[in-house]
Amino acid sequence: xxxxxxxxxxxxxxxxxxxxxxxxxxxxxxxxxxxxxxxxxxxxxxxxxxxxxxxxxxxxxxxxxxxxxxxxxxxxxxxxxxxxxxxxxxxxxxxxxxxxxxxxxxxxxxxxxxxxxxxxxxxxxxxxxxxxxxxxxxxxxxxxxxxxxxxxxxxxxxxxxxxxxxxxxxxxxxxxxxxxxxxxxxxxxxxxxxxxxxxxxxxxxxxxxxxxxxxxxxxxxxxxxxxxxxxxxxxxxxxxxxxxxxxxxxxxxxxxxxxxxxxxxxxxxxxxxxxxxxxxxxxxxxxxxxxxxxxxxxxxxxxxxxxxxxxxxxxxxxxxxxxxxxxxxxxxxxxxxxxxxxxxxxxxxxxxxxxxxxxx
Amino acid sequence: xxxxxxxxxxxxxxxxxxxxxxxxxxxxxxxxxxxxxxxxxxxxxxxxxxxxxxxxxxxxxxxxxxxxxxxxxxxxxxxxxxxxxxxxxxxxxxxxxxxxxxxxxxxxxxxxxxxxxxxxxxxxxxxxxxxxxxxxxxxxxxxxxxxxxxxxxxxxxxxxxxxxxxxxxxxxxxxxxxxxxxxxxxxxxxxxxxxxxxxxxxxxxxxxxxxxxxxxxxxxxxxxxxxxxxxxxxxxxxxxxxxxxxxxxxxxxxxxxxxxxxxxxxxxxxxxxxxxxxxxxxxxxxxxxxxxxxxxxxxxxxxxxxxxxxxxxxxxxxxxxxxxxxxxxxxxxxxxxxxxxxxxxxxxxxxxxxxxxxxx
Numbered sequence: 001x002x003x004x005x006x007x008x009x010x011x012x013x014x015x016x017x018x019x020x021x022x023x024x025x026x027x028x029x030x031x032x033x034x035x036x037x038x039x040x041x042x043x044x045x046x047x048x049x050x051x052x053x054x055x056x057x058x059x060x061x062x063x064x065x066x067x068x069x070x071x072x073x074x075x076x077x078x079x080x081x082x083x084x085x086x087x088x089x090x091x092x093x094x095x096x097x098x099x100x101x102x103x104x105x106x107x108x109x110x111x112x113x114x115x116x117x118x119x120x121x122x123x124x125x126x127x128x129x130x131x132x133x134x135x136x137x138x139x140x141x142x143x144x145x146x147x148x149x150x151x152x153x154x155x156x157x158x159x160x161x162x163x164x165x166x167x168x169x170x171x172x173x174x175x176x177x178x179x180x181x182x183x184x185x186x187x188x189x190x191x192x193x194x195x196x197x198x199x200x201x202x203x204x205x206x207x208x209x210x211x212x213x214x215x216x217x218x219x220x221x222x223x224x225x226x227x228x229x230x231x232x233x234x235x236x237x238x239x240x241x242x243x244x245x246x247x248x249x250x251x252x253x254x255x256x257x258x259x260x261x262x263x264x265x266x267x268x269x270x271x272x273x274x275x276x277x278x279x280x281x282x283x284x285x286x287x288x289x290x291x292x293x294x295x296x297x298x299x300x301x302x303x304x305x306x307x308x309x310x311x312x313x314x315x316x317x318x319x320x321x322x323x324x325x326x327x328x329x330x331x332x333x334x335x336x337x338x339x340x341x342x343x344x345x346x347x348x349x350x351x352x353x354x355x356x357x358x359x360x
Numbered sequence: 361x362x363x364x365x366x367x368x369x370x371x372x373x374x375x376x377x378x379x380x381x382x383x384x385x386x387x388x389x390x391x392x393x394x395x396x397x398x399x400x401x402x403x404x405x406x407x408x409x410x411x412x413x414x415x416x417x418x419x420x421x422x423x424x425x426x427x428x429x430x431x432x433x434x435x436x437x438x439x440x441x442x443x444x445x446x447x448x449x450x451x452x453x454x455x456x457x458x459x460x461x462x463x464x465x466x467x468x469x470x471x472x473x474x475x476x477x478x479x480x481x482x483x484x485x486x487x488x489x490x491x492x493x494x495x496x497x498x499x500x501x502x503x504x505x506x507x508x509x510x511x512x513x514x515x516x517x518x519x520x521x522x523x524x525x526x527x528x529x530x531x532x533x534x535x536x537x538x539x540x541x542x543x544x545x546x547x548x549x550x551x552x553x554x555x556x557x558x559x560x561x562x563x564x565x566x567x568x569x570x571x572x573x574x575x576x577x578x579x580x581x582x583x584x585x586x587x588x589x590x591x592x593x594x595x596x597x598x599x600x601x602x603x604x605x606x607x608x609x610x611x612x613x614x615x616x617x618x619x620x621x622x623x624x625x626x627x628x629x630x631x632x633x634x635x636x637x638x639x640x641x642x643x644x645x646x647x648x649x650x651x652x653x654x655x656x657x658x659x660x661x662x663x664x665x666x667x668x669x670x671x672x673x674x675x676x677x678x679x680x681x682x683x684x685x686x687x688x689x690x691x692x693x694x695x696x697x698x699x700x701x702x703x704x705x706x707x708x709x710x711x712x713x714x715x716x717x718x719x720x
Contacts, residue, residue, distance in 0.1 A: 265657070
């Protein structure tokens with residue numbers, strides 16, 4: 001199968017029709033205010049959020065932005081015209097999916113819920129209405145899954161919202177029952193749940209105390225994805241919600257084959273601990289999990305990335321993302337260190353996402 | 361290189377001379393008492409340890425033992441004659457390295473230090489003296505690195521102690537300076553530092569709160585290894601101690617290629633955060649890190665494990681271990697799902713460990 005993934009000969013001519021599954025927008029100062037009820041607008045102005053929100057880089061940039069992504073006025077990701085020109089037009093993108101990364105968890109639950117609602121209404125009015133190539137994830141106050149489910153129910157019928165967005169670092173492992181109302185609502189509206197790099201659990205990322213460097217947080221985030229996947233599988237989330245689809249966004253994927261092997265081994269030898277798990281964990285992954293391409297692991301030998309793709313055996317569940325306007329943006333023509341076979345390229349760059357997000 | 365790792369034809373005849381790099385012994389009830397000073401013997405009897413020590417399985421077994429490893433009297437790993445017959449003689453083992461897993465951290469520092477000292481003296485008198493095929497790791501109170509360094513200095517000149525033993529779950533990431541006295545002492549005595557599955561940091565293993573199932577702890581422990589490796593590299597431990605050798609024990613290794621790729625990428629793009637890091641992280645790994653074979657990841661296609669070995673490019677740093685008497689014991693003749701090329705097999709089964717631990 002390895003050889004079928006790549007090709008030696010360049011193929012050009014037909015238009016690709018890219019779908020970019022992870023871009024980031026951010027509000028101009030006070031842009032959210034008109035979407036907040038007075039109670040929480042006042043609170044937001046006077047007190048704001050104090051809880052640990054996780055690590056950001058670069059520090060001065062509100063959206064971890066690459067340097068050329070600053071529009072003439074305002075912060076990266078805050079100007080629709082600039083984003084149209086720099087991303088949608090420049091790369092001839094059919095659809096791009098907004099994942100707004102403003103933290104709305106671990107503060108006052110009603111404040112979190114009001115902020116999530118304001119963000120979603122702002123996305124609808126100022127991004128989705130004026131630009132038909134954009135789709136968005138529903139931002140939810142994930143640590144209160146009933147409030148989160150209400151927000152999903154409020155917007156789930158609007159086809160411009162194509163996903164429910166969670167951070168990968170949460171207060172408890174995402175398989176636990178406190179989150180199940182949220183999954184139930186997502187399934188009710190046939191929306192995938194996207195789990196994105198970032199967030200802050202209040203716990204250290206390592207499981208062995210607090211690290212010192214940003215590099216440690218950055219290279220360690222893949223461990224948070226592993227933890228969440230283990231939890232989702234072991235707690236039986238996919239047994240309870242057999243139509244649930246989960247997208248791991250900006251977490252890489254080269255760590256996944258070895259995790260599937262570990263979990264399959266544990267399941268075979270320890271399954272009397274968890275008799276509710278009826279399926280081999282790797283089968284659960286291949287049924288329920290999607291992955292974005294960015295940031296792709298970059299082995300020094302491209303052949304090793306092909307091996308990983310072969311081990312993964314998930315070519316129908318890999319979806320392309322640029323991560324615009326982050327500093328580690330992947331350009332569509334340079335995402336892979338080899339030329340993909342044309343049918344594989346079409347799947348990863350567009351077809352898989354079209355099916356996943358039910359896009360026309 | 362992949363093809364050179366495995367062979368199609370069985371090779372027999374010459375004696376292998378196996379070195380088993382991870383076996384576990386445990387004291388009979390009260391066996392440690394005569395090695396404890398009165399102050400701490402009384403404390404151990406009356407109060408004992410209360411801190412979170414991590415997860416164990418099977419619950420009823422003091423050493424996570426396989427069912428046939430119970431000697432006629434006492435607990436698994438507590439009877440030298442039984443261990444001789446069941447392991448050393450049965451598999452014709454040249455050397456086996458004892459890693460005693462009694463927790464000696466996160467309690468009263470002087471109690472931890474007294475317990476470590478008692479364990480080491482018990483190992484010396486009751487295991488290393490009577491059985492010349494055994495070697496042992498020095499058990500240290502790792503959360504106080506000055507006390508740990510004293511214990512290393514007390515025993516480091518005895519060639520029967522071949523390693524310093526740490527748990528993979530510690531109170532802080534192991535790269536941090538609070539642990540550096542310990543590394544300095546290890547380097548002073550030319551002893552590798554072995555980091556073994558287990559331990560308890562007091563923090564959840566996930567970086568996203570507390571999981572529910574033992575399977576989650578078991579499959580998640582590889583993430584603790586990843587966290588420690590990231591920390592050791594990012595904090596500059598190997599820049600400060602260029603002769604330090606670290607052995608990752610019972611952590612698997614299929615997760616390591618993708619971690620090296622992530623770290624190399626972070627280092628190339630973010631190294632102005634950590635200008636003290638002069639070397640590519642994957643070069644640091646290949647210079648300073650050793651890995652035991654057990655528990656080896658078990659992909660459904662053995663070819664995928666060969667790919668991992670090729671990606672790893674660390675065939676001189678892989679050392680065989682049975683993990684006797686644990687329930688997931690690897691028999692020497694079944695450790696790999698394919699026949700290794702003879703020169704590779706000799707390295708992994710014995711030569712690498714002989715060089716690492718300076719064995720005759």
